[in-house]
Amino acid sequence: xxxxxxxxxxxxxxxxxxxxxxxxxxxxxxxxxxxxxxxxxxxxxxxxxxxxxxxxxxxxxxxxxxxxxxxxxxxxxxxxxxxxxxxxxxxxxxxxxxxxxxxxxxxxxxxxxxxxxxxxxxxxxxxxxxxxxxxxxxxxxxxxxxxxxxxxxxxx
Numbered sequence: 018x019x020x021x022x023x024x025x026x027x028x029x030x031x032x033x034x035x036x037x038x039x040x041x042x043x044x045x046x047x048x049x050x051x052x053x054x055x056x057x058x059x060x061x062x063x064x065x066x067x068x069x070x071x072x073x074x075x076x077x078x079x080x081x082x083x084x085x086x087x088x089x090x091x092x093x094x095x096x097x098x099x100x101x102x103x104x105x106x107x108x109x110x111x112x113x114x115x116x117x118x119x120x121x122x123x124x125x126x127x128x129x130x131x132x133x134x135x136x137x138x139x140x141x142x143x144x145x146x147x148x149x150x151x152x153x154x155x156x157x158x159x160x161x162x163x164x165x166x167x168x169x170x171x172x173x
Contacts, residue, residue, distance in 0.1 A: 055074060
């Protein structure tokens with residue numbers, strides 16, 4: 018415990034994302050969007066001499082929805098440095114989701130880093146929406162990553 022406290026550093030900052038999306042068809046089945054993330058590009062000092070810089074990124078995407086199916090793709094338009102200046106990243110992703118009666122969703126996809134690595138991640142997830150209770154489970158796997166997210170929510 019003492020080792021962690023000796024290497025602990027608190028910091029806070031403010032940042033902002035700015036995005037826009039629009040429907041291309043009258044039935045709203047085809048949408049495109051673009052987002053600028055980390056607009057102010059904050060920087061954080063670590064307990065060592067390193068600095069963690071958060072790069073500004075720009076991502077464009079497109080989605081098509083019909084009959085309970087949604088297919089989407091997105092692409093980072095600029096390459097970003099890693100969190101502590103390590104491996105660069107520029108991601109492209111594609112995925113699909115099936116929404117059963119607006120109550121249960123099942124999804125899957127892939128995400129590839131187009132920069133320095135050949136890292137391709139497979140993603141899967143499922144979610145539910147029952148009256149005011151929402152839940153979501155997401156998994157990601159690649160040679161370099163393993164991740165899981167669980168979210169529960171109550172709407173009132």
